[in-house]
Amino acid sequence: MYGTAVVSYLGMVFPAITPYSKIIGVLVVTLFFASTIKGSKFVSILNNIMTVVLLCAITLFVLFGLPNVKETLI
Numbered sequence: 001m002y003g004t005a006v007v008s009y010l011g012m013v014f015p016a017i018t019p020y021s022k023i024i025g026v027l028v029v030t031l032f033f034a035s036t037i038k039g040s041k042f043v044s045i046l047n048n049i050m051t052v053v054l055l056c057a058i059t060l061f062v063l064f065g066l067p068n069v070k071e072t073l074i
Contacts, residue, residue: 003029 003025
């Protein structure tokens with residue numbers, strides 16, 4: 001389910017990968033499983049990288065979305 005959800009999201013961003021959704025889903029799950037075999041320090045590094053990417057995404061969302069907010073009077 002996790003691999004399918006990741007590929008579904010990526011398919012919205014990159015429509016060209018939609019035909020390969022099963023293959024990419026298996027690769028995503030394999031990648032995360034392999035990262036746990038490497039050790040907790042490696043998983044911690046991946047977690048820190050994903051946190052930085054998330055913070056950058058939220059910052060970009062606010063910076064580019066804020067000018068598009070239209071004020072409405074009730």
